[in-house]
Amino acid sequence: MLPRSEIAKAAGxxxxxVAIVWSDKKPENALEFKKGVWSCVMWLFAKVAKEGRTAVFTRDTTTCAGGAMGLGYGRPFERHASRSDAGFCSFLSNGIEGAKDKKTYQAIIAESFDDHHRKMLTEGERFFKNPEIVGNFLDTLPIYYARDRFIVMKPVHEVEEGEDIKSIVFVANADQIAALSTLANYGHGNIRDGVIVAAGAAGCQAIGVCTYAESGSELSRAVVGLTDLSARKNVRTTLGKNVLTFSVPFNLYQEMEKNVQGSFLELDLWKELRDSG
Structure with missing residues (x-):
């Protein structure tokens, strides 16, 4: 097993x-969504972070299209209420107003599950100005294909040596985000490119594919997430309202763990901030 995180201890x-691991083996007694029932990936992530449970996802049980994209199960637009990539671009932006094929999109709205979904499809989520900009977003969102592999979330200290670790995720308040950002840049001094914000990405996409893509880079970056308004609403009861995620690929996590000793985390300035409540 990996040791408990020195970063988390020093940062309070x-x-x-939470470690996100790809595995060929399904863990026993893990939390898991029911096949065919829509669920938010971040619900189970929050339980792992809060309760120390283990959660497991498969391609068939990850019914949210955005969640499937985020964890690494390709681009299953057909699972979304909007039915296609073009429909998804309209949904994520300005709905029927921006749809190029309004007749087709209107038919999708008419066949929707209920009034709630019809309203969402009609108005759009308005997270992007128009469908073309959603297309740009999708072009820059990394794509992974876990296919039939299990994707597991569990506390870092329960990860076994040799497991395929894709991402390590901290849930932190503003002071802790400041400390984590400083530590991520501690050995490089690259102010502009050391930490990125996953603006516009879903909560699961920030901790998932956006972080996976940093693994093995010449300068692996940390990713600040939970900037997704829907995800924030979905985890607020469990995690509180004043937190963000801070995720790193495993190689950067290992570097940061080594750099705790001798860093600012041992000095009074940080300890006063950390302990001030």
Whole structure:
């Protein structure tokens, strides 16, 4: 097993740092969504962080299209209420107003599950100005294909040596995000490119594919997430309202763990901030 995180201890992070692992073996007694029932990936992530449970996802049980994209199960637009990539671009932006094929999109709205979905499809989520900009977003969102592999979330200290670790995720408040950002840049001094914000990405996409893509880079970056308004609403009861995620690929996590000793995290300035409540 990996040791408990020195970063979390020094930064005063009480929620479990969560490891996202790809595996060929399904863990026993893990939390799992029911096949065919829509569910938000971040619900189970929050339980892992808060309660120290293990959660497992498969391509068939990850019914949210955005969640499937985020964890690494390709681009299953057909699972979304909008039915296609063009429909998804309209949904994520300005709905029927921006749809190029309004007749087809209107038919999708008419066949929707209920009034709630019809309203969402009609108005759009308005997270992007128009469908073309959603297309740009999708072009820059990394794509992974886990296919039939299990994707597991569990506390870092329960990860076994040799597991395929894709991402390590901290849930942190503003002071802790400041500390984590400083530590991520501690060994490089690259101010502009050391930490990125996953603006516009879903909560699961930030901790998932956006972070996976940093693994093995010449300068692996940390990703600040939970900037997704829907995800924030979905985890607020479990995690609180004043937190963000801070995720790193495993190689950067290992570097940061080594750099705790001798860093600012041992000095009074940080300890006063950390302990001030």
């Amino acid at each position: 992070i009480t929620l479990n740092p």
